[in-house]
């Protein structure tokens with residue numbers, strides 16, 4: 001394909017002395033490029049030679065370190081970009097995809113409607129309402145091509161549009177391109193690995209090692225190198241470059257580069273502002289469609305807090321039941337059967353008192369199991385058949401009666417034999433302590449009742465300490481009452497984090513975010529639109545969790561609903577901002593999962609969710625309160641269990657902590673975006 005001389009003088013794009021490096025890797029090394037108006041420019045080169053980097057510089061996604069790009073395309077809407085990957089939202093239909101990109105480019109609804117009809121006809125696409133996910137690979141590529149054409153741009157940049165397509169489809173794309181260049185005077189840059197297909201271009205540029213080895217018409221190139229095809233010409237040029245290459249030259253080039261980068265190149269596209277209402281609305285509506293179509297994700301987002309809270313309340317904090325205690329009663333000749341005929345009330349000092357105490361122990365927690373001797377009882381504990389062993393001596397009741405009747409004059413023998421011996425399995429701290437408390441409180445009840453029935457003041461049998469009604473909390477607080485506020489705070493932190501990472505990383509990895517940014521959307525618009533949807537979701541999640549925790553189940557709530565829900569929303573926003581940070585730092589779902597799970601366990605253990613911070617190691621205690629969930633958990637406890645208001649330091653510190661973490665996460669996200677030159681995934 002030959003270039004008409006009439007168009008050769010008019011340049012749609014020129015690049016002079018372009019340098020770009022990533023770390024120590026200098027990708028573009030003083031590249032020059034000239035692109036006449038109304039031509040197709042086939043950019044060829046081996047993988048990794050810098051083609052995509054060059055295109056990214058042209059579309060304004062990254063800036064050159066040195067050099068200058070001059071183009072007639074002054075606005076983003078003057079450029080149409082088709083990335084290597086399909087980079088489309090699979091849950092949007094064809095017309096919704098066109099509507100979204102059309103709005104980003106500032107088109108009106110009627111313009112988009114007309115163009116949609118034209119493009120569907122031109123590229124032989126299925127019905128406009130078909131979802132992208134239901135299209136074949138080839139159809140998806142054509143939709144992606146159509147997105148680059150939707151706003152009828154003057155400069156088209158197509159990064160390997162024909163990769164993986166069957167020859168017929170590739171040919172039809174080339175035919176469209178030729179029509180666009182000749183009829184519409186469009187200028188097109190197309191990269192491809194299929195060197196021979198570039199014969200159809202007006203000019204081919206052979207790129208290698210960050211420079212253009214040549215820039216000629218395909219015929220001229222083959223004539224100059226006396227070859228039959230482009231592939232041979234490219235090979236010859238590559239050999240020449242390879243033999244001319246020497247280390248010293250390259251070093252000089254790098255020195256030259258460093259000299260040049262002192263003067264940064266200016267952006268060649270006009271800035272269209274950080275925030276445009278129409279782009280924000282397009283993004284918001286697209287997000288809404290994305291959520292609405294992803295029914296499974298919606299069910300997960302709202303079902304997870306519901307299921308988590310329900311399971312948490314059903315599984316945690318309830319006292320264990322039916323715990324077996326082995327009992328050996330030496331004073332009963334016929335075992336516990338004898339107890340059936342023994343009175344359980346009245347002054348029964350003449351009867352075996354072991355029966356009366358054991359009767360008191362018949363709670364939901366304790367199940368008494370009788371054993372004949374001490375060794376059998378101990379074996380039951382060793383073999384995990386019982387949590388402890390109670391042993392009543394042969395003279396237990398007579399000794400206890402003497403102890404009660406003669407108090408200070410009771411014999412040493414009576415004091416020793418009235419003692420109840422207990423061996424506990426304390427390997428499980430919670431069960432061991434609970435059984436201990438039940439055995440002791442059961443004994444206190446038994447003794448007080450016996451003394452009272454015998455005409456003694458019942459208080460004489462108990463420790464002279466009285467626990468009045470608690471100022472905060474209940475007489476018998478459960479572990480769940482301690483953990484619930486922290487659990488709800490941690491859930492509210494991690495649920496938005498999961499959603500944010502899930503959505504943004506998907507868009508980033510699929511190259512969709514990159515594509516939208518080339519179309520003009522800004523990071524601020526992406527973040528704001530996501531935050532609006534996230535805000536609605538987290539309000540629903542917060543309400544659901546509060547309903548389950550405090551209405552369906554009985555976690556104590558004596559606080560102010562307004563401040564409690566505000567704290568949870570703030571905590572959700574903090575989780576969302578952490579999600580932004582993870583999304584920009586990670587390039588893969590694996591890295592993001594490691595970061596999410598890796599922070600979950602330290603946060604849970606150090607934020608006072610499972611154990612009071614007062615009991616932590618001094619070092620951890622000094623930093624544990626700084627964590628994003630620590631002070632908000634304390635504030636939640638203060639609000640819900642103590643009813644303190646926003647004026648109390650424990651409450652307002654929680655709000656301040658969440659707000660500061662939001663600022664810190666946002667700041668770090670900004671820094672990473674700057675350091676990584678945008679939201680690109682590798």
Ligand SMILES: Nc1ncnc2c1ncn2[C@@H]1O[C@H](COP(=O)(O)OP(=O)(O)OP(=O)(O)O)[C@@H](O)[C@H]1O
Nearest residue numbers: 022025027046047048049050051052053054680682
């Ligand atoms: N964001 C980045 N950070 C660091 N290095 C990068 C980045 N993007 C590209 N590179 C490196 O720059 C070099 C050129 O990459 P580029 O994607 O431009 O090559 P390419 O010619 O388009 O390759 P392909 O044909 O396989 O797409 C490669 O060595 C790549 O690893």
